[in-house]
Amino acid sequence: MSNILIILGLPLFGFIFNGIVGKFLPKSIVGSIASLMVAIPFFTAFGLIGELGGNDQLSINWKAYTFLTLDNVPLMVSFTIDRLSIWMTLIITGVGALIHLYSTGYMKEDEGFYKIFAYLNFFVFNMLLLVLGSNFLMMFFGWEGVGLCSYLLIGFWYKNVDFGKAARKAFVMNRIGDLGLLLGLYLIFSNFQTLEYAEFSQQIAAGNYSPNLLNAISILLFIGAMGKSAQIPLYTWLPDAMAGPTPVSALIHAATMVTAGIYLIVRNQILFALSPFATEFIMWIGLATSMLAALIGLKQTDIKKVLAYSTVSQLGFMFVALGVGAYSTALFHLTTHAFFKALLFLGAGSVIHGMHHEQDMRFMGGLKSKMPLTYWTFLIGTLAISGFPFLSGFFSKDEILAATYTHGVIPYTLLLTSALLTGVYMFRMFFETFHGSYRNEKWDINNVHESPMVMTIPLIVLAFFSVFGGLINLPKYLSDSGALVNWLHPMLPIMEHHEIEHSEELILLGFAVLVFLIAFIYTRGVFLKKNTVPSDKETGLFSIMRNKFYIDEAYQLIIIRPLEVIGDLLHLVGDGIFLKFFTFGIHPILLYVSRLNKRIQNGNIEFYLLYMIIAVVILLGVNLIFF
Amino acid sequence: MNSLLNLPLPFLILSFITILCALYVVTSKNPVHSVLALILAFFSISAHYVLLNAQFLAIVNLMVYAGAIMVLFLFVLMLLNLNKESEPIKSKLWGIAATISAGMLLLVITAAFQKSGVAIYKGNAEDIGLVKNLGKVLMTEYLVPFELSGILFVSAMVGAVMLGKRESNSESLIDKSNS
Amino acid sequence: MQLLNIFNSLDISHYIYLSTVLFSIGMFGVLFRRNAIVLLMCIELMLNAVNLLMVAFSEYMGDAQANGQMFVFFIMVVAAAEAAVGLAIIVMVYRNTRKTDVSFLDSLKD
Numbered sequence: 001m002s003n004i005l006i007i008l009g010l011p012l013f014g015f016i017f018n019g020i021v022g023k024f025l026p027k028s029i030v031g032s033i034a035s036l037m038v039a040i041p042f043f044t045a046f047g048l049i050g051e052l053g054g055n056d057q058l059s060i061n062w063k064a065y066t067f068l069t070l071d072n073v074p075l076m077v078s079f080t081i082d083r084l085s086i087w088m089t090l091i092i093t094g095v096g097a098l099i100h101l102y103s104t105g106y107m108k109e110d111e112g113f114y115k116i117f118a119y120l121n122f123f124v125f126n127m128l129l130l131v132l133g134s135n136f137l138m139m140f141f142g143w144e145g146v147g148l149c150s151y152l153l154i155g156f157w158y159k160n161v162d163f164g165k166a167a168r169k170a171f172v173m174n175r176i177g178d179l180g181l182l183l184g185l186y187l188i189f190s191n192f193q194t195l196e197y198a199e200f201s202q203q204i205a206a207g208n209y210s211p212n213l214l215n216a217i218s219i220l221l222f223i224g225a226m227g228k229s230a231q232i233p234l235y236t237w238l239p240d241a242m243a244g245p246t247p248v249s250a251l252i253h254a255a256t257m258v259t260a261g262i263y264l265i266v267r268n269q270i271l272f273a274l275s276p277f278a279t280e281f282i283m284w285i286g287l288a289t290s291m292l293a294a295l296i297g298l299k300q301t302d303i304k305k306v307l308a309y310s311t312v313s314q315l316g317f318m319f320v321a322l323g324v325g326a327y328s329t330a331l332f333h334l335t336t337h338a339f340f341k342a343l344l345f346l347g348a349g350s351v352i353h354g355m356h357h358e359q360d361m362r363f364m365g366g367l368k369s370k371m372p373l374t375y376w377t378f379l380i381g382t383l384a385i386s387g388f389p390f391l392s393g394f395f396s397k398d399e400i401l402a403a404t405y406t407h408g409v410i411p412y413t414l415l416l417t418s419a420l421l422t423g424v425y426m427f428r429m430f431f432e433t434f435h436g437s438y439r440n441e442k443w444d445i446n447n448v449h450e451s452p453m454v455m456t457i458p459l460i461v462l463a464f465f466s467v468f469g470g471l472i473n474l475p476k477y478l479s480d481s482g483a484l485v486n487w488l489h490p491m492l493p494i495m496e497h498h499e500i501e502h503s504e505e506l507i508l509l510g511f512a513v514l515v516f517l518i519a520f521i522y523t524r525g526v527f528l529k530k531n532t533v534p535s536d537k538e539t540g541l542f543s544i545m546r547n548k549f550y551i552d553e554a555y556q557l558i559i560i561r562p563l564e565v566i567g568d569l570l571h572l573v574g575d576g577i578f579l580k581f582f583t584f585g586i587h588p589i590l591l592y593v594s595r596l597n598k599r600i601q602n603g604n605i606e607f608y609l610l611y612m613i614i615a616v617v618i619l620l621g622v623n624l625i626f627f
Numbered sequence: 628m629n630s631l632l633n634l635p636l637p638f639l640i641l642s643f644i645t646i647l648c649a650l651y652v653v654t655s656k657n658p659v660h661s662v663l664a665l666i667l668a669f670f671s672i673s674a675h676y677v678l679l680n681a682q683f684l685a686i687v688n689l690m691v692y693a694g695a696i697m698v699l700f701l702f703v704l705m706l707l708n709l710n711k712e713s714e715p716i717k718s719k720l721w722g723i724a725a726t727i728s729a730g731m732l733l734l735v736i737t738a739a740f741q742k743s744g745v746a747i748y749k750g751n752a753e754d755i756g757l758v759k760n761l762g763k764v765l766m767t768e769y770l771v772p773f774e775l776s777g778i779l780f781v782s783a784m785v786g787a788v789m790l791g792k793r794e795s796n797s798e799s800l801i802d803k804s805n806s
Numbered sequence: 807m808q809l810l811n812i813f814n815s816l817d818i819s820h821y822i823y824l825s826t827v828l829f830s831i832g833m834f835g836v837l838f839r840r841n842a843i844v845l846l847m848c849i850e851l852m853l854n855a856v857n858l859l860m861v862a863f864s865e866y867m868g869d870a871q872a873n874g875q876m877f878v879f880f881i882m883v884v885a886a887a888e889a890a891v892g893l894a895i896i897v898m899v900y901r902n903t904r905k906t907d908v909s910f911l912d913s914l915k916d
Contacts, residue, residue, distance in 0.1 A: 603912035613728045620735045642824050649828055653835030661844050672854055679865045681875050691882055696889045703893045707900050725837035733830040740822050755872050764871050776883040783887035790894035
């Protein structure tokens with residue numbers, strides 16, 4: 001229990017501490033404390049791996065207290081450390097600590113220095129809450145918390161209104177997904193009377209519930225994942241979220257928060273395994289997303305936007321893996337993706353930092369000689385994501401491709417195409433940024449400098465893992481370890497059922513390598529020439545791709561505009577009629593009525609007498625009739 | 628009509644006279660005629676009192692109402708010289724309104740009576756209306772109201788005198804009309 | 807002295823009708839006449855109608871204490887006082903406006 005307290009409590013403490021007194025402390029202290037608050041949980045978690053080693057001690061639980069009791073079911077604040085959650089914790093705190101370290105250099109000149117570290121720590125806390133919770137309630141707390149932190153961090157430079165709008169967009173889209181998640185939770189609670197993962201999975205496995213119910217719950221939970229992990233149709237917030245500082249993009253929108261959806265589905269593996277319709281749905285959505293995002297990313301000009309669309313596309317990969325039932329493979333790809341995507345984002349941040357906050361790739365180029373460390377680490381990241389043989393990305397992608405192949409040929413082909421496109425746009429970005437001639441007029445090339453050590457050390461570490469990270473889960477043809485999958489097996493009892501012949505697997509491997517080569521050669525041919533100037537404007541299909549297929553505009557027209565109209569209408573009715581009429585409108589009415597009544601008092605005695613008599617008559621009559 | 632003719636004759640005649648006089652009171656153009664008709668009405672009402680075994684009240688009615696109050700009215704009429712005044716008649720609309728109101732009242736009260744039960748005649752002692760008995764009741768049960776009515780009279784008297792007093796500054800209208 | 811068994815056929819209802827008719831006639835007069843003095847006279851007529859009804863009820867209900875007749879007494883007292891004061895007021899009004907028309911007494915309005 002104390003371990004859990006350390007892991008959860010330290011980031012929270014960092015948040016409170018830096019939030020309150022960080023303003024008055026020197027920047028070095030703020031940065032180091034924040035980084036330590038994430039690094040210490042990492043080492044604690046690392047130490048716990050050994051404890052979870054034997055097959056008998058699979059989890060450490062801590063039931064803290066009962067949050068509330070609903071229908072005689074206690075909903076508890078309780079945490080569990082098992083292999084799945086410890087793995088996620090390692091990723092979160094490990095990559096998180098590196099990014100914290102990086103941020104001390106990147107955000108050095110920013111006046112909100114203490115704020116970002118407070119927010120980052122709070123984010124880590126919420127993310128850990130999400131993965132360490134033992135029931136849906138804690139997960140939901142963490143879910144909402146990371147959504148909040150995402151909003152805070154995207155809109156960090158709040159003085160820019162556009163950034164605020166991007167933050168709001170992220171939050172609202174997240175919320176839409178949360179509605180699905182909440183409905184799923186309600187269904188779970190009302191049908192199974194529990195929100196604990198263990199009890200829930202046991203009940204599903206034991207009894208036979210109607211597939212419609214299970215499919216419904218699965219799809220609702222997936223809708224929540226759609227919002228958080230940026231799948232179609234709720235993905236448009238992620239590119240806009242690049243408005244935040246680069247370390248934020250690295251941490252939240254590459255390595256951790258967007259993976260929460262994957263975690264949710266992996267955690268409820270049994271539910272999804274029994275919902276074939278839902279998993280099919282997930283697979284197709286993942287396919288569509290990865291294709292669409294890859295196409296859009298192919299023609300973007302902002303370095304961070306390319307990486308954002310790349311993230312969406314890779315998340316699509318992971319969801320495809322979930323859709324075909326390869327749960328631990330999805331987790332494997334999540335891990336390797338965290339490594340190289342964080343590396344790529346931090347590298348991009350280094351470039352941006354060196355180019356004095358220039359983000360448009362059309363105004364970069366020829367940076368190889370000026371920023372060698374960044375160059376080499378970035379290259380490693382690009383190779384990893386494109387599937388260069390034996391780097392980490394190669395293994396994880398290949399596993400997913402193999403799993404998809406056993407599911408069907410068409411999905412496999414589509415996914416392979418998406419992998420090809422991935423290679424193309426990544427290398428396009430790489431060559432445009434680092435090769436060719438220097439194309440910037442505002443910032444003299446001599447001022448371009450390499451980043452300080454606090455920023456380059458994380459790059460190196462991440463590059464190391466991008467290269468060797470694949471070793472944790474080698475496929476069967478290389479060695480029989482498949483370590484990660486086996487290690488996670490007790491948690492994810494449904495073993496991948498893909499039995500492919502060795503020969504077929506090798507053929508698939510060959511295709512993957514071929515895809516990489518095609519991408520590399522093509523882009524090298526197109527983009528490597530020294531005199532190539534990237535096109536400023538695109539035409540035709542490429543223009544549509546550059547403009548994100550106009551999907552944002554479509555959303556604005558179809559969804560937002562009608563809602564605004566309805567809102568205006570309601571404003572008119574509610575505010576105008578109910579409020580204004582009943583408060584301001586009564587006055588003229590009263591005046592009019594009183595003016596009518598005034599005529600009765602005309603001083604005429606005869607009238608008064610008549611009124612009196614009529615009143616008496618009426619009184620008597622009413623008395624007579626009704627009583 | 629049959630039920631009407633079953634009524635005893637005295638009652639019938641007296642009621643007839645009363646109602647006729649009352650109608651003449653409200654419709655006559657000459658105010659003096661109205662006063663005289665009212666006096667006649669009082670006479671017939673006193674006769675009704677006699678029928679109802681309230682002999683003392685009958686005499687008192689005559690003395691007070693017909694004798695004093697109506698004479699007072701006549702005095703004022705003469706004082707104001709309203710002999711053959713042709714007062715403007717109100718518009719027909721008023722007449723209709725007044726008729727309707729009064730008619731409604733009549734209707735409602737009779738309807739109320741119809742709804743309620745009918746009284747059974749319980750006779751009374753023969754000499755209940757004589758002075759002796761009335762006086763006994765007056766002086767024992769109703770002593771306080773009796774005294775209070777005396778005070779009432781005093782205050783009315785004082786008030787009437789004060790109201791009728793002429794202001795020393797204003798000219799009297801009689802002087803004006805004479806000059 | 808009671809008249810010859812007159813009440814075998816005479817019911818209280820007849821007296822009620824008579825009294826009500828008289829009352830309504832008086833009410834009509836109040837609404838219809840403009841002369842203030844005649845107005846007061848109609849009021850007197852209404853009062854008398856009520857008196858008649860009181861006495862009739864007193865007789866028919868077997869009132870041993872003649873409460874009805876006593877009440878009539880006091881009604882007469884009040885009527886007399888009211889007539890006196892009312893007439894005094896009318897005289898005053900006549901002095902000021904040279905008319906007894908009540909429709910000219912409308913300065914009570916705003």
